[in-house]
Amino acid sequence: GVKVQPLLKDVADNDKLEGTGNIDVNVKGKGLASTAMKKNLSGTVKINSADGAVNGINVAQMIRENYARFKGQSLDGQQGPQKTDFSAMKATLNLANGVVSTKDMTAESPLLRIQGEGSANYVNETAD
Structure with missing residues (x-):
C-alpha cells in the first residue's frame, strides 16, 4: 500500500486526502512546456x-447542522x-484534454x- 497523503502532497501539492491504499496510474502525455503537458495528458488513475x-x-457535522436548522433547533456551537x-474510498479518474473526471467515486x-x-x-x- 501507498500512503496517499504524502504522495498527493508531493506530486500535486494537495493535502485534502489521507489514508493508505493503492493508486494505479496509466497516463501518457506529450509536450515540453508544463501547460502543453497538462493539456495532452490522457489515461486513468484508479x-x-x-x-x-x-x-x-x-x-x-454539516448533516447535523442542517437537520437542526430544519427542526428549528440550534446546535451547541461545538465545532x-x-x-x-472513511473506512474505504474508491474512484477511477479519467484524464483527457486538460480535464479529470469521475463517475464512480464512493x-x-x-x-x-x-x-x-x-x-x-x-x-x-475549475471544478464541477
Missing part, C-alpha cells in the same frame, strides 16, 4: 484507499475537526455512504 479522511470538510473519516464510513461524480479542469483550475 484510487483504492482505506482508513483515511478527506480534510477540509466534516460531512457528519468538530474539519475532516471526514466513500464509506460507519455512518455514511457517499457516491459522487464530477470533473475538474486542471489547466484552468
